[in-house]
Amino acid sequence: MLSEFLRDQCFTTAWFGLMAFVWFGWAQEDPPRRWRIWLGAGAVLGVGLAVAFGVLTAANWDRPTALEGKYVWFGVLVAAEVVAAGAGCFVLARRGAPRWMAWWVAMVVAAHFLPLALLLNDLGVAVVGVVQMIVLGSVVPRLRGTTDPSSRAAGPIMGATLLLGAAISAVITAPGL
Template structure:
């Protein structure tokens, strides 16, 4: 969102929109009934942002990116994230604590935004990661008291934060660059 690179800015808005749909979709595994319309509406808004800004990524593909010369490190970061999430979920499943998988994956995802901020030269990613970590810590006591899966609360927190940052990113894009198309 704070980047000077138009392709990175468009990609951030698109990716945050897409991941909004993913996390709010995971929240729909077992949400309270009254949450369902909100989760669905948030998913639709996120996916609309993903579509509009995905087009902008394609349109601006030939422009510079903060990742130039760092793609291999980006790959290492993503691989480490996937491995950490996968190993954690495997251990949780083996311990009979599979209900915590969504929360664990969310912790890994939130943490990955911090080094990503340095790679993308965009501090807003670190802010997002820290906001998500604080929110995940705040819901932890409630999740411990419940016996059901952590996906509803975790997905709502992660999806809501991503949607907020996607909308802010989209607005900032419009102000700086005009429409994504």
């Protein structure tokens, strides 16, 4: 989002847009009726940013990247994220608490943005992760007081923050294209 590397900037924008689509989709598991149009609109906007900046990423693929020489660490980070998310969901399922899976996965994704920001040399990615962790933490008391799936809260939080991050990144990137 705040990278000096155009390729990374375009890719992060595209990826945040795609992941906004995914999280808005997960939020549609059991949303209140009045949220449905907004979740759908957010998903469409996310896909639009993903496609546009995916094309721009491809067009700038020969440009330098902050990940040069760090691809192994990037792979280790992604693998750790997947293992943590999967292990947590396994434990939640075994404990009879599958409704917390979306919240858990969201927290793992948000936390992984901190070391990812170091790899990408991009403070904006860390800011998104910190905001997500704070907001996800703030909804725990409300989630404890209900039997609703946590996707009802985690999906919109993640979708909105990722979409906002992608939109900010798009605005920052546009002049450099």
